[in-house]
Amino acid sequence: MNSCEKCNLYFDKALYNELNSDEEKYFNDHLNSCDVCAKEYNELKSTLTLISENHERVEPGDIFQTNFWNNLAPKLEKRPSFIDTIITSFNEWFAANRSLTYQLAGGTALIVIGIFLGRTFFSNDLQVNPTHGELSQQQLAIQASAERYIDRSKVLLLGMMNFDPETDDIESINLEQQQNISRELLAQASELKSDLNKPSTQQLKRLINDLEVILMQIANLETEFDLAGIDLIQSGIDRKGIFLKINIQRMSRANSNINPASGNQVKNEKNSI
Amino acid sequence: MNTDLQLVEQARKGNLSSFKILVEQNKRLVYNLAFDLTKSREDAEDVSQDVFVKAFRSLDKFRGDSKFSTWLYRITVNTCLSMKRKKSYSTMQTEEDMNEVIAANEKLSVKFQQVNPERVTESNFIKKNIDKAMQKLSERERTVFVMRNFNELPFEEIVQALKLKAGTVRSLNFRAIKKLQKELSFYNQEPQAEGANE
The missing domain is CATH 1.10.10.10 (Winged helix-like DNA-binding domain superfamily/Winged helix DNA-binding domain)
Structure with missing residues (x-):
């Protein structure tokens, strides 16, 4: 390291008068003998002075001074829970759209009855073709590993969602470990997607695609202070309805497991897991 | 006299008067930082309210490792960043938007301008350039x-x-x-x- 480089390292401390006596002596001696460093340092110092001298703050309004607490106090009351908020919103909406609610309820009931009838009378179509037993088993193994993939991703995303960047410590989510897991899952994703090529697995494939985007964002987070990134991930999970999709996937899986016509599938899946 | 930690402990138990003391002690620090980050009086006042609401609801997370004001600074920075993102402040703010903010702030110092108009014009020009550089x-x-x-x-x-x-x-x-x-x-x-x- 030459003397100019060493002097440059002291710029930061010198600007705030934080050099110790030895460092200060070296620094001043060097500036006296080196016009380039002296010019550079003086420019930095002048910039700081210029900015500080021209820094102006608009005073807060009178209400801030006098009524700050009066405005704040009502907001400190106990926050209603998420369920309370939903119930209140629903009640308000129901009161405003009573007839529409009945129509929607009737429509939903018809759909549910339709699904029930369909499952009861046409469930034989879902039976595994015995001649394709080997292929189905392979598909089930793929599906099972996709399920494991989704489970691991879900745990990871829950950790991210429960983290409040505004008040929690960044260390509490152990970001580095989360990123390692994300990268591991990303590596698995491409392999899984290429295996999920049957029409019946397209929904699962789309879910893995969505997860891949979120996992990519987690893997690319800066290790510290990337609060904007974390916020973006959380809103992404929310916007894409990832947890809802995971739950729907799980429900449809559970549904196929309890279907007596696909009893072999359940057995095969358990074996493959 | 109660320390910050004692006041926080009392506020955690629901003692609003203790929290009020913390608010009165720190509201100006929060406003100053919020104003410097948002460059808007209205935003800074809104942020100040939000910061204390968030702080109150998260008192359990304050462990006393740092000063209470330091913890508030953290919440202030994050609240300002959230607000900017919501308003797409950092990415969408055009030169005209910036000039509007500056013009609004200039209106607030009209009295000062009347005292020394030439100096104020030059000073405003410099401030405008500093704001642009900060962006x-x-x-x-x-x-x-x-x-x-x-x-x-x-x-x-x-x-x-x-x-x-x-x-x-x-x-x-x-x-x-x-x-x-x-x-x-x-x-x-x-x-x-x-x-x-x-």
Whole structure:
């Protein structure tokens, strides 16, 4: 390291008068003998002075001074829970759209009855073709590993969602470990997607695609202070309805497991897991 | 006299008078930082309210490792960043938007302008250029710069508030100064040019 480089390292401390006596002596001696460093340092110092001298703050309004607490106090009351908020919103909406609610309820009931009838009378179509037993088993193994993939991703995303960047410590989510897991899952994703090529697995494939985007964002987070990134991930999970999709996937899986016509599938899946 | 931690403990138990003391002690610090980050009085006042609401609801998370004000700084920075993102402040703010903000702030200092109009015009021009230069910093650089140079917080406190490494805070601040120096180099060169002509 030459003397100019060493002097440059002291710029930061010198600007705030934080050099110790030895460092200060070296620094001043060097500036006296080196016009380039002296010019550079003086420019930095002048910039700081210029900015500080021209820094102006608009005073807060009178209400801030006098009524700050009066405005704040009502907001400190106990926050209603998420369920309370939903119930209140629903009640308000129901009161405003009573007839529409009945129509929607009737429509939903018809759909549910339709699904029930369909499952009861046409469930034989879902039976595994015995001649394709080997292929189905392979598909089930793929599906099972996709399920494991989704489970691991879900745990990871829950950790991210429960983290409040505004008040929690960044260390509490152990970001580095989360990123390692994300990268591991990303590596698995491409392999899984290429295996999920049957029409019946397209929904699962789309879910893995969505997860891949979120996992990519987690893997690319800066290790510290990337609060904007974390916020973006959380809103992404929310916007894409990832947890809802995971739950729907799980429900449809559970549904196929309890279907007596696909009893072999359940057995095969358990074996493959 | 109660320390911050004692007041926090009491506020945790639902004692609003204790929390009120903390609010009165810290509201101006929060406003100052919020104003420097948002450059708007209205936003800074809104942020100040939000900060204390969030702080009150998260009192359980305050462990007393740092000063209460340091914890509030952290919440303030994050609330300002959230607000900016919601308003797409950092990406969508055009030169006209910036000029509108400056014009709004200028209106508030009309009285001062009447005292010394020439000086104020020049000063406003410089301020406008400084604001434009500040907009060219990254969010992290601007935050650290504002905390260190406008709010005069020691580096150690910024480190605690932002949960960054000491070296990172110092290098962000220095990088910000270098960028600002480059953007505002006009003001450094002007006296030299005059000197050369003489």
